[in-house]
Amino acid sequence: MASILSRRRFINLTGISGIALSIPDWVLAGIGKVSSAKVLEASIDVDVNKVIAPIAPEIFGQFIEHLGRAIDGGVYEEGSTLSNAKGYRKDVLEKVQQLRASVLRFPGGTFTKIYHWTDGVGPKKDRHARPNLIWGGVTNNHFGTDEFIDYSRTLNAAPYLAVNMGTGTAEEAANWVEYCNGTRDTYYANMRRKNGNDKPFNVKYWGLGNEESAEPDAGRLQNVKEFTKEAWFYAKLMKLQDPSIKFILPGADDTWNEQLLKDMNPVCDYISTHYYVSTPKRDVPSSLFGLVDGLETQIIKMKKQIADLTPGKVTGFSEWYRFPPRQQAVKISLDELGIWEHEGEGAYHLENAYNWNHALGTATFYNIMLRHADVVGMATWAQTVNVLAPILTSKTASIAQTVFYPMVFYRKHSGDTAIAAIVKTPQIEMKDAKEHAALDVTATINSKDGSLIILVVNRHAEADTKTSLAGISNKYRSATAYELNAASVLAANDIKQPKKNVVTEKEQALSLPLREYTFKAHSITALVFKG
Template sequence: MNIVKKIPLFLLAILMLSENMTAQNARIKIDIDRQIGEVDKNIYGNFVEHLGRCVYGGIYDEGNPLSDEDGIRLDVLEAVKGLNIPITRYPGGNFVSNYNWKDGVGPKDDRPVRMELAWARLESNRFGTNEFVDYARRMNTEPYFAVNMGTGTIKEAQEWVEYCNVKEGPYYAELRKKHGYPEPHNIKYWSLGNEMDGFWQMGHLNAEDYCKKAREAGKLMKLTDPNIKLIAAGASNFRPDNDPHEWNATVLSELKNVVDYIALHMYLGNHEDNYYNFVSAPLVLEERTRIVKGMIAREMEKADRGDRDPIYIAWDEYNIWYRWRAEETMTGTRALEERYNLEDALVIAGFLNAFIRNADVVKMANMAQLVNVIAPIFAEKEGIFLQTIYYPLQLFANNMFGTSLDVFVDCETYNTDKFQLGLAEQATQQNGVPYLDVSAAYNNGEVVIGVINRHKENSITTDILSQEGLFDGEFKIFEVNGPNIKAENNFDKTEVKTIQKESVKLKNEAGFTYEFPPHSFTMLKGKIIQ
């Protein structure tokens, strides 16, 4: 049972006499004056790639009784809407580096079937640009397109912008109109390729050649529509024989006056079945964020961007992916169908906490991917279930907005062993990892606090204190948890989900005490009055 008790003002004064005092309880101190930056809604984005059953058999399933006349799976769409997704990246991923957008427009029966070389399957092209835009409008998301910087040309990239964003006149704008879309799609966000530093990428380039191609593609695209935002492909290759910082430094130096974001990717895995290593791994993402933030600051001192914002970071691929990484599970029509458990959900909450704590520079993030393929939603022909990772993302995307706060946390810590980090083949070690991982945002008198208790066995009793103002009214409490760290969901069981706990009722209180259960994520939401 969770313990909740109020903390009177005189006790708060004693607690705050010294930051170094030994306290019986852990402490989380909220100070609404210690602000990091505005939380951009786009950090709750997602990703749809033509990979496995993400599109075909996922969001789009022609002939299925659960689909409508357009082939859209209605049960999937309803679950998608629950995530309140503000922006969705499309169509890849590795897929895009050998994709010609022209194959996916026009009458469906006239579209060519192509060999899909990235994930070893056939691509029917029955779902393409216009189908995705229609789907995006139905799920109330902003489309974010990635152009082919591998086998594609800068002219193809320009023509896609023309097709999507120019109202009338030139050839591709008129072609869109012939295809039944008289008004432009007005796609705002465009990525200049995907993971171009990776040797696995079709059309892989070195940093200098990538920057030359990206600069010229961006030039043509911006001449076609000056209002678009461009995202550069940052480092994704963190293997020990490669220097990802060199790639990022070159991209930022060469494209500092061209792009609006630099895209970074990270996938994590619990290869060694070491729980404490795994749940601390998002701290490595935070470390990489700080390094790139420093690089951006250095280049912005030399940039000539006029009145444009500085370059921001887009973590436009992140997730847990390690079980389905053998050759036979990475290709074909059922590729990457990872099944998630509670510890995976806690890591996703850790990613999201890290994005909030770095809200001044992280302005976009896209969980990869939406359905079936390393995804929060899993579908078969007969129905769907929500994976464990669905629930923390849903809580953040529907509640955590406003100004990110620099939260003081005082709790016990632990050290990790060396471990392998997802795609990176490097050993990483974290010292002094706090059992409580915390983020918070303040929005028009309301504070939202996200707390992971990483401890596998113990609850952590915590004093939640307000430095400026008083907690007042009803504090709503939501908890993501399950019977154990390996608990999973499936079609016939839901072991991990969000439970709304009994609210805490406060009246002009300086603080209150809450007991965070082991292996849990908790979100608390209430008011601070001045």
């Protein structure tokens, strides 16, 4: 076997507790069977009185971009027998609705640097087709602002629009705000009305550019001081159109983030970070977890910068700005988060096949965000359909990939408030690779009914983990275990077999008091206690 636990070690976590896609060989091969895996031991001690923070529903967001088949041929496919009258793929929409996205981000991504929103409004026959200079091909702009808003509303997701700070202007961005949110008898608000939408869209979240520090991209503001000067101009014109909107500012490295927070903090509601991981050792699937766990380090580092450089409440903000400053503390937006194996198909090899090990990594990402609910205010998974996506399509079918299931699971079972947990877990020891915790754990409560939820990912490929439980009140009258799993960490769904699903879901009523529970190898579990 590629990863084994040769000796017990413990770590303590206190309060941080398409096209017919061919699956690469490394996704399906790499771990041999072990007939007698040892049962490991761990412990979880929850503290319902130590509240970390309310959980922002916005961490359960999604992202779509004009990139390959993410939109055209993904969520939207005109002329397909699988699409409805609006051009939305019905089979895809049904799956995206299951994700219960709280936020939907559009149109990019790097694509924002060449996107002019006026190309994508009005009668479709009159819209401007443009070469997609970023990702290749042609964008006909039949899926534009009005379609995006309609799709977001169909999902009951808050729309998040990122403006063009590359080839665009501050005036163009402000006009977009007027088009979306304007209520007066003005040019762009009337344009929206003419296009069939009398009521404003009330778009709350606006990204000022995307990865503006990236030197290879078709941007012009890679110097942070140049960026913040221009961003202030954008912010002023956009806020003067609608003072209630919230801004997401693009983060980068420590130096960039420090200057950005110093210069922009009065109007910086969120600072973004983009975080992608891939499996560094193809024959050791669990080597993925070291990079997944690195997200926690990134969040902790950014949290300190925010605390050191920005006041929780803005004071002394001049009335002559003619709009108010941010009203809450700066939060982190993980507005591109995902697993990016560089061996896919499609545009830039971004159509990835995911196995169950990737699902364990996905669940760990959500645990990390929940543990840091005090500073993580938003996340939009990159992306949604076909491109680094939980959903894959062909011309005749679509499938939910393995990573789809933990997304649905966490959105269904997570409580609304994060609480502290002390976890002692054995580590997975791997040859020529860093050791990683076998169990990844977070705990939450649901303030509406007082229920306690312990979310546990057993990332060990072969060993069950018998776990003692402490801190669970005697007031609870029922306990239920909800489990996701697959036959092995290498199991994967395949677009060539759209009716086959390798993921299993189990529900089991448990006897109280519950003093221990055995988490199955490579499982994702929610223990739910209700009064």
